[in-house]
Amino acid sequence: MSTIVQDQKYRNSQKRKDAFISTFIGFFAFVWIFPILWTIWTSLRPYSDVVSYGVFSWPKRLNFDNYFAAFKQMHxxxxxxxxxxxxxxxxxxxxxxxxxxxxxxxxxxxxxxxxxxxxxxxxxxxxxxxxxxxxxxxxxxxxxxxxxxxxxxxxxxxxxxxxxxxxxxxxxxxxxxxxxxxxxxxxxxxxxxxxxxxxxxxxxxxxxxxxxxxxxxxxxxxxxxxxxxxxxxxxxxxxxxxxxxxxxxxxxxxxxxxxxxxxxxxxxxxxxxxxxxxxxxxxxxxxxxxxxxx
Amino acid sequence: MNTTAVDKKVRSRRSLSRNDRFTLSAFVGFPTFVQLIFLWIPALATILLSFTYWNGIRISDIKWAGFANYKNIFLNDTLFYEALKNNLIWLLWFSFLATPLGILLAYQIDRKIKGHKIYESIYYIPVVLSLAVIGIIWNFMFQPGGFIQGLMGRDIGNAVSIWGNYKINTYVIMAVASWRHIGYIMLLYLSGLKSVDPSLKEASAIDGATEWQTFRKVILPAMKPVNIIIVVITLIESLRAFDLVFIIYGSSTSWPLLNILVYQNFAGQGISMKGAALAVILLVLCIGPIIGYLRTVFKEDS
The missing domain is CATH 1.10.3720.10 (MetI-like)
Known part of the structure; x- marks a missing residue:
């Protein structure tokens, strides 16, 4: 009986440790992908919005205009x-x-x-x-x-x-x-x-x-x-x-x-x-x- | 070689028809020709040119320089030492931070922690991006109007320079470079880990080994070939670094690297073959890792 309890205890502590590691790696993963998300976010806003309202302003417009423009102006x-x-x-x-x-x-x-x-x-x-x-x-x-x-x-x-x-x-x-x-x-x-x-x-x-x-x-x-x-x-x-x-x-x-x-x-x-x-x-x-x- | 083996070989060669022998020669000859013309002969030419003065226009203008280009680099070129220092920083950072982190991540994800599939994909994305794109993406973090500038409360009008700040730019560049390298190492290591017999890990866990002990005494030795490859890749990538820094700074000398110096000495000042000498120095630095790689991958063949 006691070994099972001990085993359970061990497993619980391992579980907690794993949950901690998983959270940590998950947070890290978010940091990892953030620059890409930020670039996508940037690409959806017009430049004029960023200039007049600031980097973290709530977007007035979100659209794919920059993508069309990329095809047109950037070839x-x-x-x-x-x-x-x-x-x-x-x-x-x-x-x-x-x-x-x-x-x-x-x-x-x-x-x-x-x-x-x-x-x-x-x-x-x-x-x-x-x-x-x-x-x-x-x-x-x-x-x-x-x-x-x-x-x-x-x-x-x-x-x-x-x-x-x-x-x-x-x-x-x-x-x-x-x-x-x-x-x-x-x-x-x-x-x-x-x-x-x-x-x-x-x-x-x-x-x-x-x-x-x-x-x-x-x-x-x-x-x-x-x-x-x-x-x-x-x-x-x-x-x-x-x-x-x-x-x-x-x-x-x-x-x-x-x-x-x-x-x-x-x-x-x-x-x-x-x-x-x-x-x-x-x-x-x-x-x-x-x-x-x- | 004993006689029967020779005999066998001769017979097997004789059994080929003339047509077949022609096909064989073509199969070997054409790829080898391409390799020689575009790799080995130019490499040899660069080594020779590194001992000359030449402006690259007429062959007859080539003048023997002896070790002058090398002397010039070692004695007068402060940029060379700065580049060497930066390459060394790159190497140390990759060896002691980025690569171990990649291994650690691979190890944790191999244990199938919650969400490991999504995490794996996320960490792999930078690996498939070109360094040109990586440079631009990180520009959106650091340049005026970028995320980090925003965090510091600075808008486009009153932004501070991060790439140009010599106190921190080394760390920033290294962090960006690691963004890709960690995922790369993780990818290689993870596939190695998957080939390690799971019963090995179980056995050591039953024997009461801690996780660190299991990793050091069981997994690391079982992964020896992968370990060597990873060391080699870390070395080579650190010595070869070019794209990222070049994209960030242009060809300026803000943060010199050996590769950038070679490029500049060719694109910028064509009068000497200093660029060639720098390339040869780079080759000498790369030779150790190259031989290490070849020895590892050819071990089973010989």
């Missing part, structure tokens, strides 16, 4: 499309190239398999500033060579290529560790059946790696969409800017109307947040596949 849609033109091809090419190397490394044991994988994985970790000076001049130089300075520089193609180069390493690594879990027998029977290397890749392996491809796809879409550095270096023409670097310009230009800027920021953030909530499982497994080996 948010144009920036957003630029982001898409860069992100979508970059993700697809990265996954394609990554899957090729991963396929070779995990299915055909060559002497150079491990060094190759090492080089690709290490490439992903290089600091971007270590390569950007030569890359910049190379883009200009290639542009002059083909007679169009905006061939790579100031162009989607240049951004796509540099993202592909940087992200392929991570994709290769994640995909190869996934492919190693695919039983060898599948490959062996394909080879016995006389499948060519290409068929082996395209018909046998590719359908099997859909889960990590989806996970990486979500993760890389977020990363490339969120990229700021490369867009800053390689694009100077405003009409070609992806949304993150476009936002920076707007940040300078619309300091006098930050309610409008708030709407712009929310619009820029929306795609990745929505993507995350819709495909959360993929996003998390993409990150953890790379860091913990599944």
């Amino acid at each position: 948010i849609l144009g920036y957003f499309l630029n982001s898409l033109y860069v992100t979508i091809p970059a993700v697809i090419i990265t996954l394609f190239l990554g899957s090729l190397i991963a396929f070779i490394v995990s299915r055909y044991k060559f002497k150079f398999s491990l060094p190759l994988l090492l080089v690709f994985t290490a490439g992903n970790m290089l600091p971007a500033v270590l390569v950007y000076i030569p890359v910049f001049w190379m883009y200009i130089w290639v542009g002059d060579l083909v007679g169009n300075r905006n061939f790579l520089y100031n162009n989607y193609l240049g951004l796509i290529l540099i993202h592909v180069a940087f992200q392929t390493g991570f994709a290769t690594f994640v995909l190869s560790s996934y492919m190693k879990t695919i039983p060898k027998e599948i490959s062996e029977s394909a080879i016995v059946d006389g499948a060519s290397v290409f068929t082996h890749y395209w018909r046998v392996i590719l359908p099997l790696i859909r889960p990590p491809l989806a996970a990486l796809g979500v993760l890389m879409t977020t990363w490339i969409y969120n990229d700021f550095f490369w867009a800053l270096i390689l694009v100077s023409q405003d009409s070609k800017r992806p949304i993150t670097s476009g936002l920076r310009r707007l940040n300078g230009e619309f300091v006098t109307d930050f309610n409008l800027l708030a709407a712009g920021a929310i619009l820029a953030a929306a795609p990745t947040v929505i993507l995350f909530f819709v495909l959360r499982k993929q996003f998390i497994s993409g990150l953890t596949l790379g860091s913990t080996k599944g």
Whole structure:
């Protein structure tokens, strides 16, 4: 009997402790999300209200005018499309190239398999500033060579290529560790059946790696969409800017109307947040596949 | 390598048709070409250029400088030391505050406290935001007309500068940076915790271990690979910091970071290759964490 009472007591104290921790973390969570809520709130008010009645004034008007204005005055849609033109091809090419190397490394044991994988994985970790000076001049130089300075520089193609180069390493690594879990027998029977290397890749392996491809796809879409550095270096023409670097310009230009800027920021953030909530499982497994080996 | 293994290898290679060998070479060759052209050759070029003077226009203008750029940085550049200091502050703050907090949160949420699902989502949101957006969102807190200004009773007209206040701006920047980092660490750690065998935790609880003991003696050792990854990510993120501070301050030198200095030395003054030398210094600082990462993730392969 007494042990049960004691047990009950222990459980009660644990319950109280948990309630305390839960409240604390809940409060913390509110603090966490507050800046976002505040930005949304700001985006729904006209700037003139804030100026004349103060920061904490009760709103006279709440509407989506700033959002319409963001589309009209900030050309948010144009920036957003630029982001898409860069992100979508970059993700697809990265996954394609990554899957090729991963396929070779995990299915055909060559002497150079491990060094190759090492080089690709290490490439992903290089600091971007270590390569950007030569890359910049190379883009200009290639542009002059083909007679169009905006061939790579100031162009989607240049951004796509540099993202592909940087992200392929991570994709290769994640995909190869996934492919190693695919039983060898599948490959062996394909080879016995006389499948060519290409068929082996395209018909046998590719359908099997859909889960990590989806996970990486979500993760890389977020990363490339969120990229700021490369867009800053390689694009100077405003009409070609992806949304993150476009936002920076707007940040300078619309300091006098930050309610409008708030709407712009929310619009820029929306795609990745929505993507995350819709495909959360993929996003998390993409990150953890790379860091913990599944 | 014993002979049968070699034999096997030779046979397996011979069994490939010419077509197949072509496919294989293309499969390896094309991605490798992209990697070399856009990553490794430029990286090597930067290392070489860091020993030269060059304005970036004609190849023939490149002049050998020896260690002059490095000497210049180490002897004359006060901004470099300031940047180094700020990167170090970033590193210490992340290591001793942000990362442990992320781990603690992950641990508590893993225990499925009330509301853990909602909390988890909330803490993850900053992780998917770009640092550009994060900079702007936090501007709405601190800039004139922002929330914090309002709390201090200041309207747009009589606002005080928070980003420009050198007594507090370091803490403010670190707090904003942590906003994202804590969620990131939590995400990684939480998925690691989920893979720890629950019976381990139960067993230690039955043995009368306190929560802290369970965490230190049971969970932490079981999470070794994740721990290393988290240390590496903390190091790399601290060294690579750029976007957030750049968005807040523009390219000014208010709160220099190594990455911002590299950027400025290229975008601003093209005459020397000091930027390249700074980039190489950054690489040297990053090499430890990079090797640590590679060793961890490749351990199972070798």
